[in-house]
Amino acid sequence: xxxxxxxxxxxxxxxxxxxxxxxxxxxxxxxxxxxxxxxxxxxxxxxxxxxxxxxxxxxxxxxxxxxxxxxxxxxxxxxxxxxxxxxxxxxxxxxxxxxxxxxxxxxxxxxxxxxxxxxxxxxxxxxxxxxxxxxxxx
Numbered sequence: 853x854x855x856x857x858x859x860x861x862x863x864x865x866x867x868x869x870x871x872x873x874x875x876x877x878x879x880x881x882x883x884x885x886x887x888x889x890x891x892x893x894x895x896x897x898x899x900x901x902x903x904x905x906x907x908x909x910x911x912x913x914x915x916x917x918x919x920x921x922x923x924x925x926x927x928x929x930x931x932x933x934x935x936x937x938x939x940x941x942x943x944x945x946x947x948x949x950x951x952x953x954x955x956x957x958x959x960x961x962x963x964x965x966x967x968x969x970x971x972x973x974x975x976x977x978x979x980x981x982x983x984x985x986x987x988x989x990x
Contacts, residue, residue, distance in 0.1 A: 903972035931952060945965040
């Protein structure tokens with residue numbers, strides 16, 4: 853039992869560290885690219901919404917995310933999925949975002965990377981209470 857917990861923690865923090873480095877290499881914010889077809893945007897936003905709902909179903913309605921600045925996992929509640937979608941590179945990821953509220957009532961803006969198969973591969977904090985984090989995806 854303890855071995856499983858340690859293994860999960862190591863795996864979680866390994867993914868978190870890898871995510872941080874991937875994010876730090878990506879330059880954007882989830883604006884909106886008029887060159888992306890409406891059907892593609894719809895698929896991206898549908899995938900993002902389904903991902904959020906799936907995570908929330910596993911966590912009693914909350915969306916846990918690692919806040920690198922606090923060094924801890926925080927539980928968030930979805931407020932709104934943004935309509936904007938951008939794409940990074942020819943074979944890159946789509947980026948969109950959503951607003952969440954923490955138990956502390958602070959507003960968090962999360963960015964989501966969605967691959968060409970319309971699967972969310974990464975989510976991370978972009979803004980906290982309107983202030984951008986040190987990394988951006990542009």
